[in-house]
Amino acid sequence: MKYINNPGLNSEAQQKIGVLITNLGTPDAPSKKALKPYLKEFLSDPRVVEVPRVIWSLILNLVILQIRPARSAEAYQGVWTERGSPLLFHTEDQAIALQHQLSAQNIEVAYAMRYGNPNIESAIDELIAKGVGKLLVFPLYPQYCAATSASTFDAIASCFQRRRWFPELRFINQYYQFDDYISTLANHIKSFWDVSGKPQKLIFSYHGVPQKYVDKGDPYQQQCFATSERVAKLLGLKPEQYMSCFQSRFGREPWLQPYTDETLKSLPKQGVTSVQVVCPGFSADCLETIEEIGMENRDYFLEAGGNNYQYIPALNAQPEHIKTLKKIVELNIQGW
Ligand SMILES: C=CC1=C(C)c2cc3[nH]c(cc4nc(cc5[nH]c(cc1n2)c(C)c5CCC(=O)O)C(CCC(=O)O)=C4C)c(C)c3C=C
Ligand SMILES: [Fe+2]
Ligand SMILES: [Fe+2]
Numbered sequence: 297m298k299y300i301n302n303p304g305l306n307s308e309a310q311q312k313i314g315v316l317i318t319n320l321g322t323p324d325a326p327s328k329k330a331l332k333p334y335l336k337e338f339l340s341d342p343r344v345v346e347v348p349r350v351i352w353s354l355i356l357n358l359v360i361l362q363i364r365p366a367r368s369a370e371a372y373q374g375v376w377t378e379r380g381s382p383l384l385f386h387t388e389d390q391a392i393a394l395q396h397q398l399s400a401q402n403i404e405v406a407y408a409m410r411y412g413n414p415n416i417e418s419a420i421d422e423l424i425a426k427g428v429g430k431l432l433v434f435p436l437y438p439q440y441c442a443a444t445s446a447s448t449f450d451a452i453a454s455c456f457q458r459r460r461w462f463p464e465l466r467f468i469n470q471y472y473q474f475d476d477y478i479s480t481l482a483n484h485i486k487s488f489w490d491v492s493g494k495p496q497k498l499i500f501s502y503h504g505v506p507q508k509y510v511d512k513g514d515p516y517q518q519q520c521f522a523t524s525e526r527v528a529k530l531l532g533l534k535p536e537q538y539m540s541c542f543q544s545r546f547g548r549e550p551w552l553q554p555y556t557d558e559t560l561k562s563l564p565k566q567g568v569t570s571v572q573v574v575c576p577g578f579s580a581d582c583l584e585t586i587e588e589i590g591m592e593n594r595d596y597f598l599e600a601g602g603n604n605y606q607y608i609p610a611l612n613a614q615p616e617h618i619k620t621l622k623k624i625v626e627l628n629i630q631g632w
Contacts, residue, residue, distance in 0.1 A: 299460040302424045307461060310429025313632055314404045314463070315625055316419055317391055318435045318448050319580060321411030322381040326372035331365035338411040343447035346509070375586045384409070386580035389613035390436070390621070397622045403629075404428055410435075410444075416451045424463065430632050431463040432625060436579035438477055439519035440470035443505055466628055472523045472576075474627075476620040481523075481576055482530035483616060488572070488608045495572040495604065497537060497563065500524040501589060502577040504542035504551040517552050523576050543575075543593075544584050560593050564601035571597065574608040579617075581610045 323334040339345055339356055347355075372381070379385040391407035398405060404426045408419035423431065435448040449467055456462035471477050485498070502520040510517045524540040531538075543556035556573075563571065573593065575585050590607040597605045611617035 300458050301460055303421055304425035305461060306427075307429075309427050310424070310463065312402060312404055312427045313430045313432065313629055314406065314423035314426070314428030315394070315398065315432045315434055316416070316423065317387065317394065317405065317407045317621075318410055318416065318433065319383060319387045319407075319437075320444065320582075321409035322383045322582070323369075323372060323412060326369050326376045326381075328365045328369045331369045331372070332361055334412050335364055335368065336361060341411075341443075341447055341450075343450060344443045346506075371587050372583060374591065375583055381582075382586060383580055383582035386582075386610070386612045387436070390580065390618065393613050393615075393618040394621055394625070397618060398625065403625070410448050410451055416448075417455050420452075420455055429463050430629070431465050432628055433465065433467045434621070434625065434628075435468065436621075437577070438470060438472040438579065439502070439516055439523065439577055440472075440514075441505060441516035442509065442514050445469055464632075468624065468628055470519060471624050472519045474620070474624055476623055478523070478526045479530060480611060480616045480620045481527050481574070484611060484614070485527070485531060485572075485574060485608060488606075492572075492606055495606070496570040497539065497568050497572075498528070498531075498533060499556070499559070499571050499573045500527070500538065500540040501543045501556045501573050501575050502540065502552075503544050503575075503584060504555070506547075507550045507552055510552065520577060527576065543588060556589070557593055557596055560597040560602070560605075561600045563597065569602050570604035571602065572606045572608055575610060578610045580612055585610055 321334065321338065323330040339360065342349070345352055375382055377385065387407050391405050395405035404423055406419040406423050408414050408416045410416065433448070433452055435445055437444045452467070505514065505516060521540055524538065528538045539559070541554045541556045541559045542552040545551045545555060560571070573589050575589060578585050585607070594605045594607070
């Protein structure tokens, strides 16, 4: 085995603390050509699809990657901006704002995507070249899920597996339990109500995962429910005034339920015609919130007889969110 030396490494000088914020990833462009390698990298991750590799490789290459890139490219075209993918520019804005908050403590902040660009390896090189010897990895997933959090851990581990030297490491598994995250969400929803009024029902929608992952011990669903409960309590909502559901189903097996789309299609028949949807599991707006919740599910609800549907945006780079992220960083670098 030949181990790589870190570019720019001077082990005596590696005194700084670095914070690497990460999110899932996004294609480089909203085109079929860019979607194919992005989806291939994402869906080849065994943390994401737990199907025996030989079988999955056949399904992925012969079926999914023949159909999905064109369909997904069309969806991405509907959310693409002058600054590119929303997930990417919101993450960049979060990193800039967090850097601003942490500069006085001589902390370096960088950002990376688990899949696609900017990748984890290059962000780590950048931090090491700036003198970072203590690295806090902060995936912006409030709820732990093996498909996201553990997958990010795998990418970090694989990066250092090939290197002679690596910095001291800490990793934030989840932060749904952090009081300020809950109060920031509740304040954000209250501010939305100040402008738009209260809905008949507040829908907490989280990205789904296959039910079997939770059955095998993934704490994700329990952490999603705990998030909704605490936010609803701060908002003074009664049980009939809110519910939690799961979106973005992929494939044919059962995913966590209730499904967001089916719920929104059925609510008007039950007399619920005014809803607001909030997605606490998404720290930044992205395809899954802007297009799936903001557009596709709105249509389902209105077509089913609903008459008032609003999507409450993610926390993105809002000042209160950045302050919360800063506090989480400070808590996790204690003793460094
Ligand atoms: C927030 C947590 C997320 C979990 C948990 C998660 C699990 C998960 N996702 C897929 C498949 C796809 N997800 C896609 C997009 C996507 N997913 C998340 C977050 C979680 N995914 C985000 C933030 C995004 C948006 C990325 C963006 O560029 O805006 C996609 C790609 C889009 C599409 O083709 O529909 C797929 C595919 C699985 C299979 C899974 C759990 C096992
Ligand atoms: Fe996803
Ligand atoms: Fe989706």
